[in-house]
Amino acid sequence: MNQSIKRTLSVVAFAAGILSMIIALYLDITGSENSIRGQLLIAGALLVLLGLYFYPTKHHRKIINMLFLFPLIFTFAVTVVIPFIYGIFYSFTDWNGIKFDNFVGLQNYITMFKSTDYVYSFVITFIFTVINIVSVNVVAFALALLCTSRVKGKNLYRAAFFLPNLIGGIVLGYVWQFVFNKVFTLIIDGSQSMLTDPNLALAAILIVSTWQYAGYIMMIYVTGLQGVPKDILEASGVDGANSWITLTKIKMPMIANTFTVCIFLTLVNSFKQFDVNLALTNGAPTRVLGGKAIAATEFLALNIYNTAIAKNQYAMGQTKAVVFFIILAVVSLTQVTISKKREVEL
Amino acid sequence: MKQIKKFLPEIIGLLLAITVLSPFFLVVVNSAKTSADIVTSPISLPSDWGQMLINMKNVITNQNFSYWNSFFSSVVITVVSLLLLIVFSSMTAWVLVRNKTKWSNFIFMLFVSAMVIPFQVVMLPLLSTFREISSFIGIDMLSSYKGIIFAYLGFGGSMSVFILHGFVKGIPYELEEAAWIDGASPEGTFFRIIFPLLKPVQVTVLILNGIWIWNDYLLPSLMLGLNGKIKTLPVAVSSFVGSYVKQWDLILTAAFLAMIPIVILFLFAQKQIMQGMVEGAIK
Numbered sequence: 001m002n003q004s005i006k007r008t009l010s011v012v013a014f015a016a017g018i019l020s021m022i023i024a025l026y027l028d029i030t031g032s033e034n035s036i037r038g039q040l041l042i043a044g045a046l047l048v049l050l051g052l053y054f055y056p057t058k059h060h061r062k063i064i065n066m067l068f069l070f071p072l073i074f075t076f077a078v079t080v081v082i083p084f085i086y087g088i089f090y091s092f093t094d095w096n097g098i099k100f101d102n103f104v105g106l107q108n109y110i111t112m113f114k115s116t117d118y119v120y121s122f123v124i125t126f127i128f129t130v131i132n133i134v135s136v137n138v139v140a141f142a143l144a145l146l147c148t149s150r151v152k153g154k155n156l157y158r159a160a161f162f163l164p165n166l167i168g169g170i171v172l173g174y175v176w177q178f179v180f181n182k183v184f185t186l187i188i189d190g191s192q193s194m195l196t197d198p199n200l201a202l203a204a205i206l207i208v209s210t211w212q213y214a215g216y217i218m219m220i221y222v223t224g225l226q227g228v229p230k231d232i233l234e235a236s237g238v239d240g241a242n243s244w245i246t247l248t249k250i251k252m253p254m255i256a257n258t259f260t261v262c263i264f265l266t267l268v269n270s271f272k273q274f275d276v277n278l279a280l281t282n283g284a285p286t287r288v289l290g291g292k293a294i295a296a297t298e299f300l301a302l303n304i305y306n307t308a309i310a311k312n313q314y315a316m317g318q319t320k321a322v323v324f325f326i327i328l329a330v331v332s333l334t335q336v337t338i339s340k341k342r343e344v345e346l
Numbered sequence: 347m348k349q350i351k352k353f354l355p356e357i358i359g360l361l362l363a364i365t366v367l368s369p370f371f372l373v374v375v376n377s378a379k380t381s382a383d384i385v386t387s388p389i390s391l392p393s394d395w396g397q398m399l400i401n402m403k404n405v406i407t408n409q410n411f412s413y414w415n416s417f418f419s420s421v422v423i424t425v426v427s428l429l430l431l432i433v434f435s436s437m438t439a440w441v442l443v444r445n446k447t448k449w450s451n452f453i454f455m456l457f458v459s460a461m462v463i464p465f466q467v468v469m470l471p472l473l474s475t476f477r478e479i480s481s482f483i484g485i486d487m488l489s490s491y492k493g494i495i496f497a498y499l500g501f502g503g504s505m506s507v508f509i510l511h512g513f514v515k516g517i518p519y520e521l522e523e524a525a526w527i528d529g530a531s532p533e534g535t536f537f538r539i540i541f542p543l544l545k546p547v548q549v550t551v552l553i554l555n556g557i558w559i560w561n562d563y564l565l566p567s568l569m570l571g572l573n574g575k576i577k578t579l580p581v582a583v584s585s586f587v588g589s590y591v592k593q594w595d596l597i598l599t600a601a602f603l604a605m606i607p608i609v610i611l612f613l614f615a616q617k618q619i620m621q622g623m624v625e626g627a628i629k
Contacts, residue, residue: 028482038485064532065445068437071430072503073453078479079500080460083471090471097474143362151355159616160363163370166608166619168561170580171601174587175369178594183372183388211366219624265627272464275563279584304466305564318470325467332462 006056014051020044090315091322097314108319117294118320120287121303125271128202128299132209132270137262139214144221145247158222161215169212173279176208180280195280198287198296205297208276213269217262224258225251257342264335268328274301300324370605377401377599384594401599410573410589411600416582417607422491423566423578424559427498431555432548435503439510440540444522454511457504465501469568472497476569489574494566501565502555509554509626513547514540553622560608579604 021044027037049070052063091108093100112118143161147154164172181193194200228251236246252259277283283295283302298306304324308317350357375391376384378398392398406413442450476487476497487493517540525535563580570576572585583604590596612619 024483028484033484035484038483041483042485061532065441068441068533068536069453072434072438072499072507075434075496075499076457076460076503077500078475079472079497080463080468080504081456083468083475084463086471086475087467097470098477146355146359146362149355151359153356153359155616157359157363158620159612160367162620163609163612164366165623166557166561166612167605168563168580170561170563171583171604172369174583174597175373175601178376178388178598179369179372182384182594186388211369215366216623216627219620220627223624223628261628275561278563279587301464301466308470309568314470318467321464321467321470325462325464328464329462 003056006054010051010054010056012051013047013054017044017047017049017051020047087318088322091319093315095315095318097308097312100315104315108315109323112316112319112323116290116292117298118303120289120294121298121300124202124297125273125299128206128273129267129270131206132273133263133266135206135210136213136217136266136270137259139210140217140262141221143214143218144225147218147222148225158215158219161218163215164212165216169275170279172208172212173276176204176276177280180204196285198285201281201285201297205273205276205280208280209270209273212276213266217266220262220265221255221258224255228254257339260335260338260342264331267331271328271331272301273299274305277302278305373598373602373605376594377602379595381593381595384598398599401595402603405586405596405599405603408586408596411582411586412577413582413600413603416577416579419491419576420560420578423494423498424556426491427495427502427559428552428556430495430499431502431506432552434499435506435510435551436541436544436548437536438503439507439514440536442507443511443514444519454507457507460504461508465564469564473568489570489576491576494569494576497565497569498555498559502559505626506551506555509551510544510547513544517543549618550622550625553619554626557608557619557623579607 020040024037024041024044027034027040049067053067055063057063090100092103092105094102094104143157147158147161151157177195180195185191185193194204232250232254233246236250241249277297277299281297283298283306285296286293287296288294295306300320301324304317304320307313307320372388376388378392378395378401380397383392405411442454473488476493479485480487480493485492487496521539522535525539530538561580562578563584566578566581567584570578570581572581572588577585583600586600587597
């Protein structure tokens with residue numbers, strides 16, 4: 001096609017796009033309910049992009065760069081960046097999910113740390129996270145040793161151990177609710193369901209989380225263990241090291257990095273636990289603390305959700321979420337620092 | 347005795363595998379029983395497997411669950427989000443790697459640091475932002491496919507760009523220069539030369555995001571609602587359980603139906619799925 005025709009056409013497309021976007025925005029601002037205004041806006045934006053794309057210029061590469069970055073940065077800004085900034089802002093107001101009337105300063109934060117149910121949720125999440133890190137990693141490492149030994153049918157076991165990780169926590173939570181309420185009570189005849197006792201219900205969530213997550217962590221350990229050079233293992237065998245010494249003195253120090261990765265993955269994952277928590281116990285049963293009934297197994301993520309969605313306290317839920325974010329950010333920074341330090345040492 | 351000792355690892359492995367898989371076994375056998383049978387004997391094999399068809403029919407035609415609709419919605423949301431995510435994040439990663447400016451550095455750092463942000467801290471303002479956008483421009487962003495796919499692009503983007511970024515760096519720049527000299531356009535170079543080379547790492551991105559989007563509960567339950575016209579499978583199961591409390595025959599059948607698609611996928615692409623998820627974690 002002729003250069004000048006191409007240029008004219010792309011300028012026309014660009015101008016038409018701008019025009020239709022202006023009309024659409026005009027309709028938006030004047031509060032028109034005309035349903036065409038949405039389509040008009042999108043069509044306009046597309047025309048602008050097409051016009052830019054076809055415009056013949058020496059700076060074509062720059063235009064392509066912009067066009068390539070646009071979709072992801074736009075969605076990212078609208079779904080993550082803007083809500084994130086708003087979120088921090090709302091935690092200092094009396095926001096009700098739609099609008100806010102007053103700034104309350106740090107009031108939300110003060111109220112939050114004074115409320116027993118939040119402090120309890122904080123502590124119980126912490127306890128859960130610590131125990132879960134240990135149980136997931138111990139089980140996963142043991143399974144990884146089994147799956148890297150000379151056992152027959154390794155691939156079958158790996159797949160079996162990995163499978164629970166692929167099913168969503170919501171569905172698994174309901175399935176395990178059935179197992180705890182109907183199956184375990186029948187196997188141990190006449191026993192109460194674990195989910196009715198505050199401590200045992202926590203143990204139940206630990207069982208399900210470990211069951212669900214250990215297979216995944218196992219695979220990371222398997223990758224690490226397979227990376228230990230064969231000649232080192234052979235040399236230690238020649239020197240007469242038994243399998244226990246090989247494991248503790250050679251294999252484990254050599255995959256120290258894998259341990260760091262796995263522990264942090266489990267840490268973040270346990271701390272964020274939501275789906276299983278919601279479907280299995282939804283915070284139940286209650287525990288009486290200081291004369292108040294408190295949901296015994298409500299972890300932080302569920303506490304945030306219930307505060308905002310069930311109790312309709314949006315500003316409070318948002319404040320809790322900001323603290324939740326700060327903790328996770330600190331954890332991630334710690335992980336980055338540790339891995340950097342190790343890289344320098346190596 | 348010697349025989350037993352020789353096969354000890356196999357025996358342990360088998361026992362562990364059976365233990366790990368037993369909840370799935372319970373789901374299968376109990377979705378073939380009546381409610382009364384489940385209460386008296388939840389562990390035994392069902393007396394009549396035909397009951398499974400009856401249960402399934404009940405669940406599939408149920409208004410709250412509407413299996414085929416939910417299945418279809420889950421597939422549409424997952425597949426479209428993944429396709430767009432792969433194309434857009436590859437484009438972004440490529441531009442960010444090949445243009446060394448302080449802007450590209452800044453954008454990349456922004457994506458990386460956003461990986462730390464938990465969904466909980468953005469979910470409430472996200473709902474209000476989307477609600478305002480919907481009423482302002484007159485396009486429904488909350489309970490529609492385009493809205494939720496848009497959100498998945500935003501949330502999945504940062505990790506995808508991060509993983510792809512590392513890979514694009516390893517592709518020699520000479521390849522692109524050769525294409526330039528032959529007169530290829532930048533977009534042609536990207537789609538014909540770079541994009542196909544990214545395939546191995548795109549599989550990783552696809553699997554990581556695919557498993558996450560397929561199983562995600564919080565985002566669709568908040569955006570689409572528990573009883574909205576569009577439901578994903580996890581939301582449908584949850585909404586079903588909410589209205590049929592303790593009807594274990596139906597609940598377990600629903601759980602079974604919700605599990606089937608991903609279990610079938612896993613049987614066919616076991617190796618790729620496990621490898622993809624592990625690689626994603628290590629990076």
